[in-house]
Amino acid sequence: MKVIAITGRSGSGKSTVSAYYGSLGYPVLDADRTAREVTRPGGPCLAQLCDAFGSDILLPDGTLDRGCLAARAFATPEGTRRLTDITHPAIIRELLDGVAAAQSTGVPFVFVDGAVIVGEAFEQYCDAIIVVTASEREAVSRIVLRDGISKQAARMRLAAQTPEDVLRAAADYIIANTGDGRHLRAAAQAVLERLLAKETNGTKEKT
Ligand SMILES: CC(C)(COP(=O)(O)OP(=O)(O)OC[C@H]1O[C@@H](n2cnc3c(N)ncnc32)[C@H](O)[C@@H]1O)[C@@H](O)C(=O)NCCC(=O)NCCS
Numbered sequence: 001m002k003v004i005a006i007t008g009r010s011g012s013g014k015s016t017v018s019a020y021y022g023s024l025g026y027p028v029l030d031a032d033r034t035a036r037e038v039t040r041p042g043g044p045c046l047a048q049l050c051d052a053f054g055s056d057i058l059l060p061d062g063t064l065d066r067g068c069l070a071a072r073a074f075a076t077p078e079g080t081r082r083l084t085d086i087t088h089p090a091i092i093r094e095l096l097d098g099v100a101a102a103q104s105t106g107v108p109f110v111f112v113d114g115a116v117i118v119g120e121a122f123e124q125y126c127d128a129i130i131v132v133t134a135s136e137r138e139a140v141s142r143i144v145l146r147d148g149i150s151k152q153a154a155r156m157r158l159a160a161q162t163p164e165d166v167l168r169a170a171a172d173y174i175i176a177n178t179g180d181g182r183h184l185r186a187a188a189q190a191v192l193e194r195l196l197a198k199e200t201n202g203t204k205e206k207t
């Protein structure tokens with residue numbers, strides 16, 4: 001069984017691609033949801049995060065104040081590194097449990113939807129990387145529509161993310177989400193067919 005990462009910048013459409021593969025019956029693991037699990041009260045990361053960023057990153061009910069942690073961790077590259085170093089070992093353990101569970105069902109692929117995979121430790125567990133791309137303009141308008149934030153806030157979010165050329169350089173497959181939803185599904189289906197063909201004939205291909 002192959003582990004296939006689906007990554008991309010915010011608003012690129014990776015969750016839409018993941019949902020499409022899920023609708024076809026393939027298992028999809030969501031790294032963002034896993035991150036929420038490992039940072040829940042009683043989870044493996046919350047105490048370490050408090051040690052690193054201050055115990056006032058907790059809300060009065062003991063849950064993580066995500067906005068507060070984001071403001072502190074993303075303020076500097078060192079803070080962002082610290083956040084990743086604390087959370088990713090636990091995220092990876094959970095994801096690998098999910099991979100093992102999928103493997104026992106005999107499917108050819110498990111997909112992992114995650115924004116922070118390229119250049120990080122989980123990349124070594126991936127047999128292939130799908131990068132979903134969209135222009136800045138498209139990503140901004142989709143984020144504005146989905147999250148109800150301003151264009152400026154959407155642009156700031158994108159500015160803090162891994163540049164698209166870095167993601168493209170790591171990609172085995174690129175899905176350019178430049179049209180409507182039907183176009184996106186067709187592009188995702190084409191990549192799936194290439195993955196299945198590669199499984200059948202064992203050839204290595206690169207986009
Ligand atoms: C700091 C947290 C609580 C902020 O949560 P919040 O809901 O406010 O924002 P969200 O998760 O949507 O992230 C905001 C943006 O930051 C980026 N980001 C998140 N974590 C990281 C990271 N470790 N390194 C670089 N960028 C990151 C995301 O791509 C996203 O675009 C959260 O991002 C987190 O727990 N991050 C660490 C775990 C992680 O790496 N998650 C990404 C999935 S692997």
Ligand SMILES: Nc1ncnc2c1ncn2[C@@H]1O[C@H](COP(=O)(O)OP(=O)(O)OP(=O)(O)O)[C@@H](O)[C@H]1O
Pocket residue numbers: 008009010011012013014015016017115142143145146177178179180181184
């Ligand atoms: N081709 C498209 N046409 C119109 N809307 C789209 C298209 N692709 C995605 N969307 C919409 O744009 C929004 C962003 O897509 P999606 O949530 O899949 O992106 P994402 O890469 O997972 O973003 P994030 O990392 O911010 O969660 C969603 O509301 C989705 O329904």
